[in-house]
Amino acid sequence: MSAAQEIQKHFPFGRLNRLLDGHAPGDSGIEVAELPKGAPVLLSVGEPQDPPPPMIAEAMAGAAATWSRYPPAKGTPEYLEACAAWATRRYGLPSGMIDPKTMITAIPGSREGLFFATLASMPDRAGNGAAPAMLMPNPCYHVYPGAALAAGAEPILVPATQESGELPDFAGLSQADLARTALASYCTPSNPQGAAASLEQLQDLIRLARQHDFTLALDECYAEIYTGAPPAGGLQAAAALGGSLDNLLVFHSLSKRSSAPGLRCGFAAGDPKLIAALEVMLRTGGAGVSFPVLAAGTALWNDEAHVVLRRERYAKNFEIAERVLGNRFGFRKPDGGFFLWLDVGDGEAAALKLWREAGLRVLPGGYMARPGADGVNPCDAYIRVALVYGPELTEAALNRLAEVL
């Protein structure tokens, strides 16, 4: 099977379409302003459904003359500085630790950043003969294994289950696997479970990456959506270890933070050598981030008020989930992100039932994971529910979900 065929075979939303396409959606019975009466409710995709901040349109209109230009190679100085200033504020970094010129680059989103960083991190294939490996959690965002396959690396999926605290233990892998690891992707707060790594766990990961000389790619795209204390980040862990960014890349975007996934605007920060290699790949195969988008991004990274509002909206949704679900389906409030990760016994059967009986579209958890060495998919019992709507619709949808299951 070619890499493209294998990526296609596992694509979670293709699998969901194949599961549900032959079945008409049931009437949701929901009557709220956000949705035509009884229409299906899409809880399968992590796409914020609130309107994006008006400052996006304003900043882009102000920069309209720059549509005639190709996107700059690494972002504008204003954009890179806004990203560095945000990271410094968010993670309490020593001022001057992040050099915006060499340690940051603009990316359309964490998806593209991770994908191109994977291509950029693959060693010379003529090396010692062992296939390069890419580590990732199981379950995970589908782009991680997709990037590994596209780059010719072997994806090694490491259990991120309740037993492992919902985060993967890369340090527990064999020395042989760690020796051939070119890159490890790690998500915090994680999709789907919403588990956030502690500062100590991130420090240990950085130490592990340096010991075995692989790239640690931290996907922190949910860093701003949290329910309690702000989750720690890789740059913060690097600061605590003395300030070097060796072997580290972190990925951030405005998709979740600013409800703007269509903007395609984010940044990667980290080791200058890795940033330079990532830029080579981005310039070769990427669309770049255009001047008007960078103008909007600069305004968004410099503003916190719109982010506070979004965080409150998601926190309210989790309170609703707590009230409606209690401890059914193993529900507990996650550290971050906006997903429910529910143990419903049989994720595919539950997704089909929710769709046919109530028009609720959710993702079977098994579609985000691969079977382990024992042939068992550790997430077959789960569904992932994206709480991306307002409180009224969220409450109605969760009531229906609880009723049907």
Ligand SMILES: Cc1ncc(COP(=O)(O)O)c(C=O)c1O
């Ligand atoms: C874990 C994870 N990483 C990355 C992405 C991609 O986000 P972006 O829009 O920043 O590329 C998503 C989007 O859903 C995600 O869930």
